[in-house]
Amino acid sequence: MARLHLHLLSDSTGETLEMIAKAALAQFDGADVTRHFWPMVRSKQHLDRILQDFTANPGLVLFTLANPETRGHLEERCRTLGLPHVAVLDTVTHALAERLGQEAHSRPGARHVMDEAYFRRVDAIQFTIAHDDGIGWENWEEADIVLAGVSRTSKTPTSIYLANRGFKVANIPLVVESPPPTSLFRLRGPMVVGLTTAPKRLIQIRRNRLLSLNEKAQTAYVDESRVEKELSFARRMFADNGWAVIDVTRRSIEETAAAVIKLHQERAARDTPPQSGPKPI
Structure with a gap:
């Protein structure tokens, strides 16, 4: 060709x-x-x-x-x-x-005119960067979306992509030995979305990450039983709290973000009261 x-x-x-x-x-x-x-x-x-x-x-x-x-x-x-x-x-x-x-x-x-939408996007990016990886949990109520998931489930890149679309996003890594702050379970404004993936795919991604850092590729971080335990812990948390879940195994960052945006739009539509029209005569 x-x-x-x-x-x-x-x-x-x-x-x-x-x-x-x-x-x-x-x-x-x-x-x-x-x-x-x-x-x-x-x-x-x-x-x-x-x-x-x-x-x-x-x-x-x-x-x-x-x-x-x-x-x-x-x-x-x-x-x-x-x-x-x-x-x-x-x-x-x-x-x-x-x-x-x-x-x-x-x-x-x-499309790049410096209007209200432009400044909203700038604010969203600044907020998202300041609330990456569990940081600034005291301000999570100000977020539009909170992404939760175990390590290497694309939380950060998905957050940044969403921020560029104007959404304020916080993300939190779920660790079995270190439960998230209780404020995560009391959020009312933000939509919490759980990200999960297949164990084998997650192990592969984590091994590649370790290799890129010149670290040992055989640690608990990539142990199959440990990874399955982490994912089970996360899925149970998602289910217990009624959070939406997205499987990122076969999704690109753009596809995951699109799925999150759709969920957010559906939630906004449910929360918007119907406009009252004229009463029938």
Whole structure:
């Protein structure tokens, strides 16, 4: 299979474009793809410098460029070079414009405007970092979500991912010999979610962690009976407290976070009283 050069151009950070490309590439097994990432492209001069790489590494061009002049220049040069090019948000934007009855704004990086949502996300990230690994339990009531699970069940990376989506998250490691603070069982505001995984998978992850730290790979930390006891201890705690449980064995961080967000949305919908409409005549 020939190698594909994939050029990703954005007039902002390119986060959206990268996520779309990653999701699309996941549909193809064994694809040999070299990605060329070009963020913050906001002038013809910048674009002209990038086009030199197009000539050296021709391939598929995916872009999100709001400025009509810059976009037109890119499209013209791609046609000249015979390169396929796709404006990845056009179809969605056109569909929304048609349904909303208004034209879309040509606003580079509009999703990163420093509005209330931006500052809420910053606050969430700061809170989450300050409440990682059981720290700051006195303030857990301020969290939106609390993740609980034994060591190496992806609590921290999932917390950070959720924080980037605007959720204040705390996480707590569950250790058989050291029960969590009693405040965990008295929380009213936050949604507590238990993370669990298959014992063999957990042992493999822990062994890899020990190897990366140049530590012995044969310790109680990776002992099969000990690991099963830890997971049983955690599952029993989840069940006793009626917490939602997510098995992360075959889930990526993004998939785990998506499952947590869905649970949070369902909980919010249940807690929101129905709006009273007009009484029937």
